[in-house]
Amino acid sequence: MGKGMTSVTRKVLMALSGFFLLVFLLQHSTINFLSVISPDLFDSVSHFMGTNPVVQFVLQPVLAFGVVFHIGMGISLEIQNNKARPVKYAVNKPGENASWMSRNMIITGVMVLLFFLLHFIDFWFPELNTKFIKGDMTGLNEAGHFRYYEELHHQFQNGLRVGVYVLSFIFLSLHLMHGFQSAFQSVGFRHNKYTPIVKKLGNIYAVVIPAAFIFIALYHFLNA
């Protein structure tokens, strides 16, 4: 991916897609958190998101593209970067000069990708099946209620699944720890006064968002 682009262009695009995904994560976690506060509110917002044509046919494809691009470019960069040092060091101490998070974005990234697959099987594929294959756009279950909260709550009854989710969000957190501030650096935003603030915000974001997701999963698991 990204053939013909220079290294700086790739880096900037990686950052821009990253920014986009940061916004998406914020939105996703906020809506999900509604399930803890008010199942009804969660249901109606979910229904809106699931059926609104703008969300469905504009934002969703853009999101899909953003995700695929970010992953594809990430993997392509990793391959290229590996080639830039064909003979490795016999002794290397990368931990002396760079954080684990910054050096292992590909690992945390791939773990999050694997989680995506599970997540799609859990939620997104059934959703597509219901809406576009069965053609049921009502968002109602057999009892005539909105089905969103119920489905969510149901998925988190499986302890193994919850465990996998929790672990995945820890990987997401590690990915964000570096990714958030790195994206700013990539687009050239760096300032003696503001960069420390960006780094702090990044750390807060990287803890709060995954923690919210973990909380939601555990909340539903424990409130059987």
Next chain:
Amino acid sequence: MSTLDSKTPKGPLKDKWSTYKDKIDLVNPANKRLIDVIVVGTGLAGGSASATLAELGYNVKAFCYQDSPRRAHSIAAQGGINAAKNYQGDGDSPYRLFYDTVKGGDYRSREANVYRLAEVSANIIDQCVAQGVPFAREYGGLLDNRSFGGVLVSRTFYAKGQTGQQLLLGAYSAMNRQIARGKIEMFNRHEMLDVVVVDGKARGIIARNLVTGEIERHSAHAVVIASGGYGNVYFLSTNAMGSNTTAAWKIHKKGAYFANPCYTQIHPTCIPRSGDYQSKLTLMSESLRNDGRIWVPKKMEDVHAIREGKLKPTQIAEEDRDYYLERRYPAFGNLVPRDVASRAAKERCDAGYGVNATGEAVYLDFKSAIERYGAEQAKIQGIENPSKEKIIALGEKIVEAKYGNLFQMYEKIVDENPYKTPMMIYPATHYTMGGIWVDYNLMTTIPGCYAIGEANFSDHGANRLGASALMQGLADGYFVLPYTIGDYLSDDIRTGPISTDSPEFEQAEKDVQERINFFVNNNGSKSVDYFHKRLGKVMWDKVGMARNEQGLKEAMDEIKAIREEFWKEVRVPGTAEGMNTELEKAGRVADFLELGELFAKDALHRNESCGGHFREESVELDGEQKGEAKRDDENFAYVAAWEYKGDPREAVLHKEELEFKDIELKQRSYK
């Protein structure tokens, strides 16, 4: 013995250069494309010359032994570059710069060259700023200046403690522009091993590719030697490990006279030697003497206590310290010229007052500067009744801003914090004023062969003032050689390409090859460094800061003996093919072993003290100047240019009489 013609233009000193430029022959741009020039060395002189000649249209082939032109040792110059800009309004002018340089050189330089240097100095700053050299600036956005030893004005431009680096990178960037255009063909990791003279003219060189080991022939219409000085003849010096005299020595052997080899600068502020394993010495910029005060203890018992570690220098009371430069030279104090400061340090250490284990170190103390700056800052920042700690903290900040990188370097090497305890310094070989003899055109006694920068002898006389080496290197390369070489090359527009198949090239290549074969097949028992260290010890002990007849005679014999042993016993592992660093060193040391003897011979013949050359037989015996160096203008106001005759001690002396029409010869007094 003959008298040499310097080809200095006639007319008043101030008009010589401009009149000269108006009258010389020029080469038209179309013809410049037909002319090749070889430049050996890519420091300030070689780099700037390569870039300028290429820009003018000549085809330049540039050579350096390092992996990139940017590594040349000009990069290590710290303090600054002089220029008669008079931005400070303190009375500076080209004439004053000229005067200071001639006086600082102890009246042993060629007047016309020095005036030209002073004249073009201002252009250098303009040029460098235009090409993006980030000189230090004041808050108003204009260029800042500092003061250097031996002068009474502030005319030194600087870029932190890395002025040489920034100027060299400027010249390197100008080269890069021409390399990209194809006007400079760059030969990195190549070492020139001989010059080829065809029909009496320099027409090319033999070079070894240091990666493949191949011997290559390169032809050109003129050859420019910009290979720097020969300070490594002392083994230990502030020069780079690879700095060598080979290019200069090879042209000397083919007919270029070597001038004033005994004029060597021993720089007063270097980090002292710590052991026998030492491979090189590190300079601490002279700019430190702006703010540092040099001293040793007054009492011998304090000296012993310090050496035994029982006493710290900071514990010695003010009245028990001997600020010997301030004591001996009240007018210039710590800012006396380098030769004077070095000898004064040697005098104290010889008297037993040296402050480290080897007895060869004096203190350079920043305490009073830190306190002075601190008090000043407290006032500026409106802090009332600041505590002593506060003043010191503020002062250290200012000192850090000025010399931070030097202090850091010192701490890394010595493992002591120079903000808290005085630095230890001792003189070390730093620069060689002597070099290949050149005329006003910078041409050697081989037609078509030029020498520029430290490689030539012309501008600094017997002692170079601080911040003048960078000035000379760039002046030669950017502004002088491009004119003078055109005058010579204007005769060559119809010559066409020079063939490398001539018998002269063949012979030169054969000689080079034979010498290399000798080294790799010699099977001796001792390493190259073994001989280099022995040579260095003889040079330092007997041809160092103070010299006398007996020592010099001994030195000549001892060097000859080392040389003879070298050719019998040197061991060079590996082969002639591929990279072989020992082989490279062997060739260089072989040349140092010849130069060393000529050096001693020159020092022996010059029975006077002048600048960096101090003969113990020639000192003032009484009066205010008692003990100071005594020059002998009646008998020695000339350049000693030596012609090679097969053995260094057989070299034949040629004199260039020095005339001073615009300056009165005086005893240098810094009292």
Next chain:
Amino acid sequence: MNLTLKIWRQNGASDKGKLVSYKVADISEHMSFLEMLDVLNEQLVNSGEEPVAFDHDCREGICGMCSLHINGEAHGPDRGVTTCQLHMRMFKDGDTITIEPFRAKAFPVVKDLVVDRSALDRIQQAGGYISVNTSGNTQDANAIPIPKADADEAMDAATCIGCGACVASCKNASAMLFVSAKVSQYALLPQGRVEAKDRVLNMVSQMDKEGFGNCTNTGACEVECPKGISITNIARMNREYLSASIKND
């Protein structure tokens, strides 16, 4: 102190190369790392073996010629120094020290610990200069005042010695810090602004051609840089590049 050295020996570019163990004795803590290698080489020469080839020249930390990856770090365990300024007091008696060449596709090994860094020169040739003639007939040096802060920042970027430690320590063997230092120096000075657009585009394109990896902002380069060049310069270069490619026609 007595040490065991594991040194990469490779006889020329086409040789495969391997780590070879050597012992050195009586090393003083005041020696520089290269002086310690001098001791080893003297030992090797005296026993008729070929000494270890390594690049070095000024030995005062400014020429940028020395390199070496020592015990897993470019220029060894100390900070803010090149290998020639690294002193043996950083090591302990009995230590085993592994010494490898700087590794990158763009830095092929020439021999033993010597690598070819001419890729960095070629990047400079692609635009690391201001196109003014060296005639000296430019305007007066004080004609354009430059804010002290800008001049100082340009100077900080310009201190790069081109040693390649940034490439050697970057997990991606990226040369971004090196390139951005030059781009920044000129971008911060009015003299350099004139060609800023072409410069950054051309230098980045040459950097990619040389086979360096991509920057992933790990920051390892600025930690290992002996001259403390900051990755602020990389951000500036990204900015310059963005604006240049948007404006480019």
